[in-house]
Amino acid sequence: MTTPLKRGGAPPPAVPPTGGSRGAAAPGSPKGTEERRFLWTKLDTKASPYLFIAPFFILFAIFGLFPLLYTVWVSLHEWSLIGGNEGFVGLDNYARLMGDAKFWNALYNTLGIFLIAVVPQLLIALFLADTLNRRLRGRTMFRMVLILPYITSIAAVAIVFSQLFGTQYGLINYGLGFLGIDPIDWRGEKYASWVAIAIMIDWRWVGYNALIYLAAMQAVPKDVYEAAALDGASRMRQFWQITIPMLRPTIIFTVIISTIGQLQLFTEPSVFGTDGTMAGGTQGQFQTVMMLVFQEAMRYGNYGYGAAISWALFLLVVLFSIVNALLSSRIRSAS
């Protein structure tokens, strides 16, 4: 864009199309170019910032914000794949939701898996980060391997874990057999299936969180530890009384991120089901809310009801975020 303007300083041939309007006023042309250049610069500085941010906001509005808000609209209608919009029904879909045992079961599963996945995940990550926060041989290698699960394909690994958790032929039951534990029905039993799915999730996320904690640990000034050591505080005590409090913002951050992610849990349990129905086991032992949305919308074609479930999930995520924010500000003001 600027090239023709720059060349404007040089003789005519560069600007044949506009040349006509300016006629033979060759001597006056440098001045006109200057002026146009000034106008152009002004336009450029005024408009460019908006042009630069426009793609993000436009695409987000169409493919992010619109679907989110339209979910509410759809949820207030009897709306199906085949029949399309069959009329406004107010809060009927939500009333149905309140009385739907499948929904409460899915919610229970989602929260249950979330709890038994996230708590050990963050504790192990803290412990690992503390372990890595030493003078080590092969430090980079260890870090790379820790992050390796995080970059692998979720569905692929879920397939592998599904086989490992097989009741009859799975290696995990085989291994447990040596400890004298009878084969566990990982798919059939509700809480066993939660544990299996939680293990898949944690396998992926422990190392990632450990690296985030490690980064935060290295920012803790070393002389705090020195002073504590001089006062005779044990390593254990230093960990609980210095490291953990200093890491509080980071820990809160990882809790929030895990919450938003885990409440939408889908891939691991749906692959673990191995039947493609999204039913989450014969009795819905491990059907999550997102799986229920998928089942309603894709298998039964109930867009309206599916949207109501989605919106309930959205409100839940918002609620959790607010609780998180309140808790973390209280913790902050307390310390």
Next chain:
Amino acid sequence: MTATSLTTTRPGGPAAGSPRRTRKRKGGGTMREATPLTYIALIITVLLSVFPLWWMFVVATRDTSAASQRPPTLLPGGNFILNMERLFANTTANFTTGLTNSLIASTTVAVAVVFFCSLAGFALAKLRFKGRGAFTVAVVVTMAVPVQVGIIPLLMLMDWLGWRGELQSVIVPFLVSGFGVFMMRQYVEQTVPDELLEAARIDGCSTFRMYWNVVLPALRPAMIVLGLLTFMTTWNEFVWPLAALNADNPTVQVSINQLNVSAYSRDFSLMFMGSTFATLPLLILFIVFGRQLVGRIMEGAIKA
């Protein structure tokens, strides 16, 4: 990134500002020594991290009975090529299409996200315009939105556009990312000095040229990491392709899931071969760019 390695080798160094007595660095300062127990814990972690991937590869190179053999075989067998041929010939999986689709979609999305996000990030970090603060806040808010919630209307939108079952349905909705804009904005703010931009402006650079010639070169490290993460996320996307595409035109994840859910034959060596291929491109990228990724996470720059 270099800052990280400095902090670890010489604690007290760049953790600057702190008192001077951290000078005593006989062989590395105050950082604790690793004990044998440390290494044992780490080696167990390494084994647990690697095992599922190794097992995937082992079964993929053997015949299906290997998955249930007792005691298990833990070394690769000789069926790699055979299983690979079976995988690509399998009509349920449409694996070739899936692999191609995923490569196209992930690359396109990664390039677009890096471009659009660095453009917006640059504007929000360095350009002066009305509403800049509000726009920045809006970007941060979008990061917290659980987008999966909008899956049903998004499907309807795809139907209206006639994109259902077409590759663009897994590309176009993902061309931008709030996280990307935010990350780029932070990076531009930290690395591109205002004087450099002013000098470029005085030299008559248009705003876009400033972006292209001054900002982009400085952004290289952040672009690599954002590109890598975006490629990975797109490659791994599961709910959405499962809803928007179909078995005839799948992504690689949908394709391996086809093998997983086909009730008649749970052919493990085939499934694991598919899983291996679904993981391979990510592994290659990780080997090439993994150090940068670890570096960025350690800097606290990646929080998604």
